[in-house]
Amino acid sequence: MKFSENWLRQHVPTTASRDELAATLTAIGLEVEEVTPLGDCLDGVVVAQILSAGKHPEADRLQVCQVDTGSGTVQIVCGAPNARAGLKAPLAMVGATLPGGMAIKAAKLRGMESAGMLCSAKELGVDADASGLMELPADAQVGQPLAAALGLPDASIEIKLTPNRADCFGVRGIAFDVAAASNAEVAAMDVAPVPATSDARLAIELDAGNDAPRYCGRVVEGVDAAAPTPLWMAERLRRSGVRPVSLLVDITQYVMLELGQPMHAFDRDLLKGPVGVRKARAGETLTLLDGRKVTVDDGFLVITDADRAVALAGVMGGLDTRVTDATRNVFLESAHFAPAAIIGRGRKLGLHTDAGHRFERGVDPELPRTAIEYATRLLLDIAGGTPGPVVEATVAGALSQPTAIGLRRARLARVLGLEVSDGEVERILRALGLVVEAVDDGWQVTPPSRRFDIAIEEDLIEEVARIHGYDAVPTTLPAGAARLVVPTEGMIDEATVRRQLATRDYLEAINYAFVEADLLKRWGRDGGAVALANPLSAELAVMRTALLPGLVDALGRNAARQQPRVRLFELGHVFRQAGTGEAPVQTQRLAAVACGDAVAEQWGRQAAPVGFHDLKGDLESLAAASGAELEFRPSDAPWGHPGRSADVYRIDGESAGHIGWIGQLHPRLQRALELDVDVVAFEVDLRPLQRRAVPVAGRVSRYPSxxxxxxxxxxxxxxxxxxxxxxxxxxxxxxxxxxxxxxxxxxxxxxxxxxxxxxxxxxxxxxxxxxxxxxxxxxxxxxxxxxxxxxxxxx
Known part of the structure; x- marks a missing residue:
């Protein structure tokens, strides 16, 4: 969000310097990324008017201009292509020093005297435009200091907002935070309703349910759309990173930047009515303001005119109903769209718009009517016209109302670690625009509709902390006695499991808990797989139901890179959907894989490939650490080699519980996985291997066996x-x-x-x-x- 410093100070009068203001913004969570000073060195630069402009006798690209400075006429030699008689432009007088350090002196250019310099916006440091002289409005006062005419000095401040602070996408929203932090008050803003003086109106139809719960519109007839945008408005737009386009467009942009509510203006004469909002139809097309023709699906919302799509709701208007300088009757719209209905729609079409950026994060649902009234007042003051009534349509029950939240005094002190006085807490919350009512144990606080990020007590504590100042929160070590947990003798810990496998010459691997759905399908282990709603990539689309697919994949990558002997193990969780509507079940497993020789190459033992019994010995040695008694039974698992794989059971007294699988991979699966080596592996539940009987001392028999x-x-x-x-x-x-x-x-x-x-x-x-x-x-x-x-x- 970029805005003008002077614009912010208009809403919240403060004596803080520019550096102090920037520091305050950052301290309260509105991180300042850049501050660009504007017009700090414009002494000696005035508004001037070119009386005449003639060709330089010695240079084709230069003109000799007679310029009125308000206190006399001077001759200026100028090379700007837009220099012409009657133009009002900035003039740097002799003796002035421009922001770039250029000192203005009397000079001769190709033999002609020049007493000063007519300037572009870039030379003055107020804009990046260097294509010609900065053109000032016709009503600018000749001889007036340029700084006074442009409202300078000023600064363009750019802040980085977190997604929860959508209310600060308007200067007015930022003002509340600054007022609270600087112990000031936000200036009152007059947005009185503009009475209708005509019956001109368009009916509004809402057919998008909760996705578009509010829509306001107003017809204003007889406007002068060709009227120039006032200098003060154009400058505020420029300093906020928005290029002025035309009066009607500039007014909607200005209201959006000041209040945070996106708006759009339609040419009323190009609308047939009624205007509506509905879900787009699959394959529906429309041409946007930037000239692109797009095809949308039913995931988009569209603004319609007699059921014809004329704009992408919350993203961009349409070309066919745009306003131009020839527009005489305008239809102003201001709506509220649910963030879920707008998120990602612009990106899907390769668009990033200011309106979409705001609607995706959420806009105050109470702003549409206020924005319509404010835009109407600006339009009438600048371009005239006859306003009709504001027509508003809402979806009953779709707009949530702010509810009171309890803030406990004791809870506030405990979380922050310091006592904040009741008066300071109430001052902070009221300065932020919240309604505060004192109760016995604290306060009942109702946030304004623009602060929908405040929903629970912890949100209120955060507001107090950031405004009171994070630097005021003391740095203290946690207090209280730590509860020591004595390891149980009935379980061996994970570290022991890891050490045991490391001593058997295995290396630990850590794989993603997400895998490719097709990989599980090749293993025949895709049953009950939990699909991710927003996967990082197609290769990481589901939660793993077993460790072996990922671990064997890691073995394959090592084997493909000339590692002839690979021995890996992994200790991690697997996930399975228990049933429709139920939460996934999470189980901790242990898996190991091996290929190549049973032992590392050496002179004292003949090389032999690792086999079933080698891995069985490793698993049994691990079971011996807990005293678990294992039983192996023939397995018919589809991923196992027939006759060379077994199901693993733990014997508990008279019963045996299935805990996993061990064996060689099926040759068909190895081919599907493009493995050129035979792989043996096991995967078992970890918990049964960790459980052990508590040792009990007993007598050794005195009698022979x-x-x-x-x-x-x-x-x-x-x-x-x-x-x-x-x-x-x-x-x-x-x-x-x-x-x-x-x-x-x-x-x-x-x-x-x-x-x-x-x-x-x-x-x-x-x-x-x-x-x-x-x-x-x-x-x-x-x-x-x-x-x-x-x-x-x-x-």
Whole structure:
């Protein structure tokens, strides 16, 4: 937001210097980005009028002008293309020094005397225009100091606004903040209603629901649109970064800059009526003021004339109904549009307009009628005309009304860490335009309609803090006793998990929690994926449902860059939609991937590719840290290699809970992912691996253990996990440990069968086991395996 310093001071009289004013603006959150002084060195520059202009006898591009200075006539040699008789322009008299440092002296130019210099706006430092002499209005007083004629000195101040301070997109809104910070009062502004003197009007129809809840319009007939924009208005527009165009356009721009309410002027004679607001129709086209023909969809709002789209609501007017110097009857519009209906619409068409910038952030819904009345008064004072009545249409119940917010005295002191007197709190809030009512424990505060960023108590505390001054808030350390949390013995921490995997030669990876939807689909893990409403890119469009897709992708990037042995792990969250309308479920997982050799290249061990059992050993070593007992069962997961992958279960007493998957990736998936190496991986829920039983001290048995080795012949498809469960159940409490020490297939064993050799370690705590006790246990095991799995003792 850029504005004139003098314009702001008109609304809030203050004795603060320019530097102090800039510092105050920054201190209260309206960060000043640039201050451009204007007209600080214009002593000796006056308003002059060219009486005659003749060609220089020795130079084709120069003219010899006789110039009235108000105190006499001087001769000036001038090369400006617009120098002509009757023109009023700035004249730097002999002895003046211009802002750029140029000292004006009497001189001869190609033999002709020149007593001063006629100046452009750039030479005077009041504008960037250097195309010719600065043309002053015909009613400018000859001989008057230019600074007085232009309202100088002044400064153009540009501030950076945060999105919540849309009220400061008008000079009037900034004035309230400055008044509160400088202990001043905002000057009263007379926007009295202009009475209608004709019945000229246009009907208004609203058909956009809550997107366009208010629309005001007024017909003014018989205006002189060709009248020049007053110098004071044109200068304020220039100093606010707006180039004056024509009177009607300049008035709407001026009202927008002063009040913050965008407006538009239509040529009434080009409208058929009624004027309305509705959703655009898909494929609808219109030509904008800049000459571009655009095609819109039903996400846009359009202003219509007898259902013909004539403007993009909140963005830009249309070319077909624009005002020109030939306009005699004008229709002024001022509306309120919901920010959600305007956000992004201009960018979609490659447009960035002042109106769109304001409507996207929100405009005071009570401003449209005020703006219409103010613009009407300016128009009548400058260009004459006959106004009709203001026609207003509103959507019932769509305009929210400010509500009172409680501000507790104790809460204010606690948050700020200092006591602010009641009088100061009330002064600050009232200076900002808020209605304050004292109550027992603090205040009831009602914000004005322009301050829709104030909705809760913390917003009021922020207002008090920034106006009272952040530098007044003491710097103190937090007080109070810190609550120490004692780590539980029933869980191992994440740091231990990380260290354990690092000791197994893995490197930790951190991937985005967002992934490409197609990547999850290739893995067959897209079920329940949570789509992002506003993704950073198409490659990061959904929340991950598993860690492995992203981790394998990282492995692939490393392998593609000549890394033959890659071992990565990741500890992070995955997300899944639980059901329609329900919040996503977040689960912490642990995953690891590996490819290449099982161990790093060395002379003492022959190289061998990493396989299922290598990774299984890594997972079991991690489980051993918490004492978790794992079970592995054949898996039919679509991303796993058949016969080389398993589902992972944690055994808890008599039950087993599924916690994850381990195995080699399916060759089809590896081809789809363009992986040239075999990848083994696991992914498990972290929580079950962290949980451990609290250690309990117990006596070591004084009695010896007994070991019996058995070899069984079983069918090839019988898994060891099945046999292990049956053995432990049949053996009973005497079984201390069970060890599988041999797997044999070959001579002596029938095809389709295998021999498994195992050791049963038996021990009692209260007595020594006898041979009969051991024989009974062995007999029960043999019977159970024979009955349940067809196992036979190998002869």
């Amino acid at each position: 007994v070991r019996r080795d058995l070899a069984f012949v079983v069918a090839q498809d019988v898994q060891w996990a099945q046999l292990e469960g049956g053995i432990r159940q049949a053996a009973g409490p005497s079984l201390r440990d069970l060890v599988l020490f041999d797997l044999y297939q070959g001579k002596g064993v029938e095809t389709g069968f295998k021999s498994l050799a195992m050791g049963l370690i038996l021990q009692e705590e209260s007595r020594t086991l006898t041979d009969r006790d051991v024989d009974d246990v062995v007999a029960r095991v043999v019977e159970a395996l024979s009955r349940d799995h067809g196992a036979q003792i190998r002869g």
